[in-house]
Amino acid sequence: MKSKLLACCFIVTQWCLAQNMTIPDPAFKSYLLVAYTNFSGDPNNFVVYPRIDSNQDGEISFAEALAVEGLDFGYANINNLEGLQYFTNVKKISTYYAGFPNFYQPTLTNLEELSLLNSVGSSSLTAVDVSPNLNLKKFQCNSHQITSLDLSANIKLRDVDLICPALTSLNLSNLYNLKNLSYLGSVPTIDLSDAVNLLRLSCIGRTNSYTYPQQNLLTSLDLSAQIKLSYLDITGNLISSLDVSACQNLEALLIANNRIETLNIENLEHVRLFYCENNLLTSLDVHNFFNLKNFNCSNNQLNSLSTQNGIIEEYISFSGNPDLQSVCCDANEVVYMENLCNQYNNEAAVVNGRCESATNRIAMYPNPVGELLHLSANVDILRVEVFSANGMLVMSSDSVSDAVEMSTLKSGLYFLKVYTNQEVNTMKFVKL
Numbered sequence: 001m002k003s004k005l006l007a008c009c010f011i012v013t014q015w016c017l018a019q020n021m022t023i024p025d026p027a028f029k030s031y032l033l034v035a036y037t038n039f040s041g042d043p044n045n046f047v048v049y050p051r052i053d054s055n056q057d058g059e060i061s062f063a064e065a066l067a068v069e070g071l072d073f074g075y076a077n078i079n080n081l082e083g084l085q086y087f088t089n090v091k092k093i094s095t096y097y098a099g100f101p102n103f104y105q106p107t108l109t110n111l112e113e114l115s116l117l118n119s120v121g122s123s124s125l126t127a128v129d130v131s132p133n134l135n136l137k138k139f140q141c142n143s144h145q146i147t148s149l150d151l152s153a154n155i156k157l158r159d160v161d162l163i164c165p166a167l168t169s170l171n172l173s174n175l176y177n178l179k180n181l182s183y184l185g186s187v188p189t190i191d192l193s194d195a196v197n198l199l200r201l202s203c204i205g206r207t208n209s210y211t212y213p214q215q216n217l218l219t220s221l222d223l224s225a226q227i228k229l230s231y232l233d234i235t236g237n238l239i240s241s242l243d244v245s246a247c248q249n250l251e252a253l254l255i256a257n258n259r260i261e262t263l264n265i266e267n268l269e270h271v272r273l274f275y276c277e278n279n280l281l282t283s284l285d286v287h288n289f290f291n292l293k294n295f296n297c298s299n300n301q302l303n304s305l306s307t308q309n310g311i312i313e314e315y316i317s318f319s320g321n322p323d324l325q326s327v328c329c330d331a332n333e334v335v336y337m338e339n340l341c342n343q344y345n346n347e348a349a350v351v352n353g354r355c356e357s358a359t360n361r362i363a364m365y366p367n368p369v370g371e372l373l374h375l376s377a378n379v380d381i382l383r384v385e386v387f388s389a390n391g392m393l394v395m396s397s398d399s400v401s402d403a404v405e406m407s408t409l410k411s412g413l414y415f416l417k418v419y420t421n422q423e424v425n426t427m428k429f430v431k432l
Helices: 002-018 026-034 062-066 331-343
Strands: 070-074 092-095 102-104 113-116 127-129 138-142 148-150 159-163 169-171 180-184 200-202 231-233 241-243 252-254 262-264 273-275 283-285 294-296 304-306 315-317 326-328 350-352 362-365 372-377 381-388 393-397 403-405 412-420 424-431
Touching (some): 331 350, 331 362, 362 412, 362 424, 372 381
Parallel strands (some): 070 092, 092 113, 113 138, 148 169, 159 180, 231 252, 241 262, 252 273, 273 294, 283 304, 294 315, 326 350
């Protein structure tokens, strides 16, 4: 009797799955009849998947819906998503034209990637609720009408990309796994206290070549929890004070076109790209940026500038600072900096390659070095350490005069750490 009952249940289930679903939106149904069960986001990885309408009967059955793992709506003008709730195994959904007014699909519990983009004009999308989609890892949304977005339930999110100029409420609580955040909206600040693993943050507002009708309006930003952050771009906001001292892994610091008067870059050593032009800074010291390649601090209110970091930058600009009085640089770039001062009509600025008057200043020369590396300091040097390019300690000394013997080192790139009773300076040099 039990076996007959199971057989009946199986037959009923198969019959139900074989039934065709109702899809009221003709554009949605037309898409499904020609679409495939999945799509590859990698143009170099071309895979031919079977069609969703596997029996080519011009209808979509419940069984056919369960076989789908990815839906790329492209530019299909879909206004009604009725029927999507039956695609419960779908992992990826992408559209370049969100013609439907809202997105709420609580049955799509396997969804991992959702892209609601708008590349063809004004989107009809006014509300998005992804709280039931707990497996979501990547979320993109482009809408000029959404005003509120709560992602606090989506704790698996790693990548979030939002272009929502009207957004005035954004909840990013509990996003401990978030790695990349790109945001454009109208909130005055973003609470990132839980995003402790964030690696990249981009909140671009107005720039010379890239604007939105409602650009970002950030007036403050707390990055004290972002100790792993390596890339920061907040170009074109309204920020007046910024502290990035906790972000010791930063390699790109792009903060141009704000209103920054106070900037804390203490503890930063690995910055390669630093753009802070068009702010209100009066002094700037990047002597710890031993890997700096591109640096632009033009159009501030600088009185003093220090770039004595042991290297010659590939690109540097400090034009538009008419009150500049002193430039402290490496000895082997004095002429270069003097030429720039003349070019910028800052002939009165004093360019110094030794900077003995600066407190806590450590200078080394020559660089590149042959046998002896000379050190100049206004404070007592307690210890020096030399590291290879891969971070291995190759030399150390607790008794240092004004020169360090380098004859035993092989040719190559090295890093020198100089310890005083007040600070630790890191500089880069080349051994000939």
